[in-house]
Amino acid sequence: MATVSCPNGHASTTTDYCDQCGAPIAPPPAGPAPAADPPTTGSAGAALSCPNCESPSTPDQAFCEVCGYDFVAGTLPAAPTPVASGAGTDPAAAPASRWTALVTADRAFYDMVATRDVAFPDHCPPRTFALSGDEILIGRRSESRGIHPQIDLSGAPEDTGISRSQAILRHGADGTWSVVDPGSTNGVLLNDGRDPLAMNVPVTLSDGDRLYVGAWTRIELHQVR
Amino acid sequence: MTSFTAAVYQNEYLPEGGSEVNAIVTVTAAADGGAGGVTVGAGVPEAVEIIMIDCSGSMEQPASKIRAARDATATAVDCLRDGVWFAVVAGSNQATMVYPATVGLAQASPATKAAAKAAVGQLRAGGGTAIGSWLRMANSLFDTRPQAIHHAILLTDGKDESERHEEFVAALESCQGRFQCDCRGVGTNWVVSELRAVAAALLGTVDIIPDPSGMEADFRSIMDSAMGKAVASVALRVWAPQGATVTFVKQVSPTIDDLTPKATAVNALTSDYPTGSWGTESRDYHVCVQVKPAAVGAEMLAGRVSLMVGDQPVSQALIKAIWTDDAALSTRMNNAVAHYTGQAELAQAIQEGLEARKAGDEATATTKLGRAVQLAAQSGNDATTRLLAKVVEVEDADTGTVHLKRTVETADEMALDTRSTKTTRVKH
Numbered sequence: 001m002a003t004v005s006c007p008n009g010h011a012s013t014t015t016d017y018c019d020q021c022g023a024p025i026a027p028p029p030a031g032p033a034p035a036a037d038p039p040t041t042g043s044a045g046a047a048l049s050c051p052n053c054e055s056p057s058t059p060d061q062a063f064c065e066v067c068g069y070d071f072v073a074g075t076l077p078a079a080p081t082p083v084a085s086g087a088g089t090d091p092a093a094a095p096a097s098r099w100t101a102l103v104t105a106d107r108a109f110y111d112m113v114a115t116r117d118v119a120f121p122d123h124c125p126p127r128t129f130a131l132s133g134d135e136i137l138i139g140r141r142s143e144s145r146g147i148h149p150q151i152d153l154s155g156a157p158e159d160t161g162i163s164r165s166q167a168i169l170r171h172g173a174d175g176t177w178s179v180v181d182p183g184s185t186n187g188v189l190l191n192d193g194r195d196p197l198a199m200n201v202p203v204t205l206s207d208g209d210r211l212y213v214g215a216w217t218r219i220e221l222h223q224v225r
Numbered sequence: 226m227t228s229f230t231a232a233v234y235q236n237e238y239l240p241e242g243g244s245e246v247n248a249i250v251t252v253t254a255a256a257d258g259g260a261g262g263v264t265v266g267a268g269v270p271e272a273v274e275i276i277m278i279d280c281s282g283s284m285e286q287p288a289s290k291i292r293a294a295r296d297a298t299a300t301a302v303d304c305l306r307d308g309v310w311f312a313v314v315a316g317s318n319q320a321t322m323v324y325p326a327t328v329g330l331a332q333a334s335p336a337t338k339a340a341a342k343a344a345v346g347q348l349r350a351g352g353g354t355a356i357g358s359w360l361r362m363a364n365s366l367f368d369t370r371p372q373a374i375h376h377a378i379l380l381t382d383g384k385d386e387s388e389r390h391e392e393f394v395a396a397l398e399s400c401q402g403r404f405q406c407d408c409r410g411v412g413t414n415w416v417v418s419e420l421r422a423v424a425a426a427l428l429g430t431v432d433i434i435p436d437p438s439g440m441e442a443d444f445r446s447i448m449d450s451a452m453g454k455a456v457a458s459v460a461l462r463v464w465a466p467q468g469a470t471v472t473f474v475k476q477v478s479p480t481i482d483d484l485t486p487k488a489t490a491v492n493a494l495t496s497d498y499p500t501g502s503w504g505t506e507s508r509d510y511h512v513c514v515q516v517k518p519a520a521v522g523a524e525m526l527a528g529r530v531s532l533m534v535g536d537q538p539v540s541q542a543l544i545k546a547i548w549t550d551d552a553a554l555s556t557r558m559n560n561a562v563a564h565y566t567g568q569a570e571l572a573q574a575i576q577e578g579l580e581a582r583k584a585g586d587e588a589t590a591t592t593k594l595g596r597a598v599q600l601a602a603q604s605g606n607d608a609t610t611r612l613l614a615k616v617v618e619v620e621d622a623d624t625g626t627v628h629l630k631r632t633v634e635t636a637d638e639m640a641l642d643t644r645s646t647k648t649t650r651v652k653h
Contacts, residue, residue, distance in 0.1 A: 016526075020467050183228070
């Protein structure tokens with residue numbers, strides 16, 4: 001099994017934290033420093049406002065809800081997947097890029113769904129979520145069921161056609177993102193497809209792909225290089 | 226199909242020199258259309274259900290008890306999903322097969338269910354109570370279907386008195402990890418600590434049915450939950466770094482259940498804690514780890530909690546420690562940790578208070594039960610507040626000022642004792 005070296009010199013099979021001493025394993029420098037990368041701040045004192053966008057946050061949040069800044073790692077979202085230094089490094093690793101999800105209300109989709117159960121919102125400002133981490137749940141928060149999606153679409157205007165757990169975005173080792181429907185009630189449509197995605201079958205996403213969920217929600221995925 | 230997700234609630238900031246890391250891990254299992262995460266288990270799982278009914282002589286006193294037990298057992302049989310393997314066992318000084326007639330399991334169908342109900346209708350009371358022998362019988366029946374989800378119901382009305390205590394303890398040990406058992410005591414002549422020992426060892430619930438008439442509804446709800454279980458044998462796999470110690474791993478919702486003594490080592494840094502089978506539900510666990518303090522500004526992974534279905538990890542949660550000299554950060558108690566710490570103290574205060582009351586130590590009983598009233602009120606645990614009010618006169622819940630009641634119904638005291646471990650869910 002491939003291992004990485006932790007700051008204390010242990011060989012670790014886990015790449016986030018050392019599986020011996022628990023020390024954080026920093027991702028290796030990703031070639032020329034990306035201009036947008038803020039300096040890695042010390043974690044202490046950074047908990048009450050996001051160091052990147054200064055939005056308020058609480059200490060139990062791992063990520064900024066507005067820009068997706070990773071409080072724990074002190075990095076902006078979707079930095080390249082940590083690659084083991086030395087052995088196993090892929091020279092053709094994807095260039096540094098980050099992905100965003102733009103959520104809007106789509107009239108044409110709503111008309112196609114033709115539901116009477118959910119009204120089309122007359123005001124729906126676009127919402128942007130930065131994609132970070134290995135797996136992102138898209139859905140509507142449920143305190144009673146303990147579901148806390150990273151892309152939480154329970155805010156107003158709320159598309160109640162969206163399942164609590166509607167879709168999962170997964171970050172592949174090669175830097176790509178894929179979408180999978182974990183078994184949502186109303187399914188996930190991709191681009192101009194009229195048939196919902198098969199449940200539990202991941203589909204790789206490209207820049208500009210559109211997901212349609214619920215009664216009127218469009219989610220556009222964009223790769224920001 | 227079931228998918229699992231795990232989330233961590235904690236304050237990861239520790240003061241300089243701080244070493245205790247506390248976190249609440251919320252695990253949610255969702256059926257189709259539920260939470261994200263890895264999906265496990267397809268189709269209808271194989272299940273075995275065994276119903277153990279106390280048929281000792283005391284079940285005839287009054288006769289309404291054995292009648293209610295017959296009716297409740299018939300209801301439980303009705304709740305069996307077709308295809309589930311099942312058996313009904315009558316318990317006295319020994320275990321006797323009721324249905325099927327010979328030692329073995331029957332597969333639920335309209336015909337076998339009707340035959341089982343006819344056999345249950347013939348149940349007569351007589352003899353003593355040896356719970357250990359009933360459990361051993363159940364264990365051997367479950368053994369014939371080793372891969373299935375194993376669940377049992379145990380009903381008794383009396384004290385385990387027809388076997389040596391060592392035999393009871395040995396039976397519990399041999400059954401541990403083999404099946405789950407929900408225990409019910411009917412009336413007030415059974416011993417809370419005995420059934421609690423069975424339920425704790427066998428990852429089940431324990432409750433009082435004060436009046437025989439409540440049995441049928443209770444059995445129905447147990448069976449509904451048992452038939453909803455879709456995934457057998459889920460374990461929490463907890464890794465902690467070198468030099469760290471896992472102080473405890475406790476289930477804290479829906480009830481308090483200390484899993485620490487049930488740990489089995491996977492390797493030097495990792496242990497598995499069994500959680501039994503899962504339906505569509507959400508449970509909270511409190512994990513406490515002692516780590517070696519590091520320098521201010523340092524970060525450490527204090528625990529990695531993986532949810533294991535067999536050998537397959539289906540979700541994981543990270544417990545972190547970050548040392549800071551900012552007291553505003555390190556002194557803030559996470560509200561989930563605070564809530565469940567209070568709920569655990571509440572259960573302990575009730576059990577110790579009732580113990581002291583039985584021993585005639587009124588001063589200790591008043592202090593402990595007063596503290597319990599205060600904790601229950603603060604945490605909004607209304608069910609426990611109501612039960613406490615049947616045992617003590619509450620003068621002021623805020624300060625925990627109470628007086629012991631002179632006369633207390635035995636059933637009320639036993640209900641308070643058995644239900645002391647029921648917690649309220651934290652509001653995140």
